[in-house]
Amino acid sequence: MTSASTSQAPLRNQVALVTGATRGIGKGIAIGLAEAGAIVYITGRSVKPADAPLSTDGVSGSLQETQEAIAQIVQSSQSGGQCLAVATDHSDDEQVRSLFERIASDQDHRLDILVNNVYAGVSKLRATYQTRFWENDVDLWDACNHVGLRSHYLASIYAARMMVPRQRGLICTISSWGSLSPIFGVAYGTGKAACDRLSFEMAQELQPHGITALSLWPGIVGTEHITQAFATSQAPAKPDSAPTPTSPQSKAGMIRDQYNWETPELTGKVLATLAADPKLMQRSGKVNIVAEVAKTYGILDQDGNQPVSLRSLRFFLPYAIPSLQTHANWIPDWRIPWWFLLLTSLASPKAISG
Incomplete structure (x- = not known):
């Protein structure tokens, strides 16, 4: 096997950690980084498929399956990427400390990329979907x-302790449009908004040390959870809620029709491209939209698709009028300005004089 060139493997020999990579977006990110040549550590609780019996929502995944998927892609791309799995329960601080000690020992205290992706709230969110916060x-x-x-x-914290002495690094936190607009309720939205604030605050302190911290927002991603959850969902409305373009019925319909879906691998390609960009620091402390970054860098999803941003007119109009989905390519890909979205979607930070 011949070595890949720098252009083919721009992250060759860089060390990355992707938390929560047994399936979904984390798995897609791990694949993208390894395909770009990185040495990728992945975490999760299930090591082998046998360790991960189907959960109550019928979704499974394991570190071994992610490793096998990466091995196939690396072999075909000849990128030189590697994948090392470390079983980790991120609710256990001691296991997290041990994880970073393992990476430091293996890689001479070197970590170039941290992807904060791990998340354990999906099943609970599904069980409480369309309920009010005080009902839970x-x-x-x-x-x-x-x-x-x-x-x-x-x-x-652990990543910064490894990156600061080397004066370089990237900390990417996977967040969500749910930090801007209500999607899955108070606990979810507040947490995602805090993730974006976390990236912003870290960026201020890390910038003098050459380290980038940013948030990354995927769109509607066809993960195993989303595919299974909405395959037959009808998302009935509450008795006191009238159907609107942003009602649960409309949201479920858009997802069920797979309109403007992104694959997990698109997020991986986007993150790998960002990590290799010498001007990455310009994005530090900011929210970066997967679909918008993909368009900027000319990155296509599977089958050559180019999903649009969820703030694009090409998404909003078919969202409001589902019959327009078949004519979406005729709609301009004009992005609704952030200031306009903030007028209605995120009213809480506004201050009132007097």
Whole structure:
């Protein structure tokens, strides 16, 4: 096997850690980084398929399966990428500490990329979908934000301790449009907004040390959970809710029709491209939209698809009028300005004089 060139493997020999990579977006990111030549550590609780019996929502995944997928892609691309699996329960601080000690020992205290992706709230969110926050137990907060926001903060501490002495690195936190607009309720939205604030605050302190911290927002991603959850969903409305373009019926319909879906691998390609960009620091402390970054860098999804941003007119109009989905290519890919979205979607930070 011949060695890949730098252009073919721009992250060759860089060390990356992707938390929560047994399936979904984490798996797609691990694949993208390894395909770009990185040495990728992946974490999860299930090592082998036998260790991960189908959960109550019928979704499984394991570190071994991610490793096997990466091995196939690396072999065909000859990128030189590697994948090392470390079974880790991110709700256990001691296991997280041990994980970073393992990487430091293996790689001479070198870590170039941390991807904060691990999340354990999906099943709980599905069970409480369309309920009000006061109708749920307080443990919904912990389900959404312990293995999630808190885990990201802890991992970032350990990563920064390895990156600061070397004056380089990238800490990417996978967040969501749910930090801007209500999607899955109070606990979820608050946690995701805090993830974006975490990236912003870290960026201020890490910038003098040459380290980038940013948030990355995928769109509607066809993960195993999303595919299974909405395959037959009808998302009935509550008795007191009238159908609107942003009602649960409309949201479920868009997802069920797979309109403007992204694959997990698109997020991986985008992150690998960002990590290799010498001007990456310009994005530090900011929210980066997967579809928008993909368009900027000319990155296509599977089958040559180019998903649009969820703030694009090409997404919003078919969202409001589903019959327009078949004519979406006629709609301009004009992005709704952030200031306009903030007028209605994120009212809470606004201050009132007097």
